Amino acid sequence: MHGPASSGWLLVVLCAAAGAYCLRRMRSGVEAQRRAAGGEALMGFGMAAMAVPAAVFTPPSWAWPAYALVFGAAALHALWAARAGAHHLHHLMGALAMVYMAAVMAVSPQGHGGHGGAGVPLVTGALLLYFAGYVLLSGVRLVPAGGGGETVGWGDRPELARACRLSMGIAMVTMLLTL
Template identity: 60%
Template sequence: MHGTALSGWLLVAVCAATGAYCVLRLRSDCPHARSSAGGEAVMGFGMAAMAVPAAFATPPPWIFAGYAGVFGATALRAGWLVHARVAGGGHHLHHAIGSLAMVYMALTMGAPGGHPAHEGHSGAAGGIPLLTGALLVYYVGYVLTAGIRLLPTAGPAGTVAAPGWGARPELTLACRLSMGMAMLAMLLAL
């Protein structure tokens, strides 16, 4: 990704931490928490891998086709879950959009001149400006909506037993919010 090494490493750390929490969610007793945790873990770790600064490790040209294949498969799975009307269908649709956005970024980064490590990079934005702009608008809306949903609200009086770590809705939403912000950063750096 374009940008400073520090911002790249921070993006790697946030995405890897999010992926690790999603792996924990796979062990949850709550089926709703498990339904999207695997795909989100793939997204988190994949985003972390794509965000590694090029100054640290110049990826081989074939790696971007690998990223596109993995995220394409993730998009197909999410699309199938939306089509099958599995619980959490709205989030599965978001996950399909995110996976397709990752395919788009991988293909753009893999194109000649699409990665900052390539010689003769002009500094111009990569990809299709209209598609990049549409994805930016979508993710700004998603981040704002997720941020609002994360704000505390007055709940019912009384104490309620806290669910296990894998089923904590506020942690899941915080992870989704951080992945949305990471996606914004990656799209802006494209």
Template identity: 65%
Template structure:
């Protein structure tokens, strides 16, 4: 009985810590970095709340529907940003891919929230009523994303330096550390896999 609860609290701590760092990243001087960090902070805190053990918090059905509405709006925003960025830049641009990843993540949150709303007493990690085929497709996507981002998690210049900001040398402020941002995205990908596995 203690194992699942402890795993749930670890997941909550991981997602909350990731969301907190994303809030710090919103202080970046780079507009694109701030926008991405805002979406990732929402995702991190949303996942932390969703992963709370059912013994601590068992939300009514309307809460899950509100979750679906919030992340549905986040998905529409990510779709709009991806379309706008594709028209302005090359469709394989790094920022365009990142908007598409935000879109998939927000859709996954909507899917999990709807599954929990449809199953009385369901909660993250406690057997929601998801569709096996869709759950499997999302698991494959996030597993691939985790492997890809893990392989890319090597010492890299800060995003500020890559964007040409900051004048002479690279900026190493906490809000602009590209490797930490990548580690946060990797952590959220792993957390998403854990939540989908228990759906």
């Protein structure tokens, strides 16, 4: 992605840490945690790889179509899984955003080269609005509702899963802004 290298590296670390935690959640004893964790781990690691500053590493030309293919498959999986729950619609939006960013980078490795500086393209703007709303809603959901007290494993803590989703939502907004 484009932008300052320091913010790129922060995104890499944030997304890789979220991906690693999601991998840990895949070993959870709670089935609902395991179901969502695989897609979220893929998203975290994919975002980390995509956020590596362009000044440090420029992916080969075949990498962007490969990203689009992987996240296109993830989008189809999320669409199929959305029959069972609304959270998979968010996975669908995330996967489609990754396909879109990969397509933009494949066409113009310098970013939005095709819009002539006339502002933010419509798709980018729509994705920014969606993910900004998601970040705000996720932030509100982090506010404790009381109760609790029981001891659970790291992979079973819903507040950590919500914090990871919030982090990846913030990272997605940042990546869309620097596209």
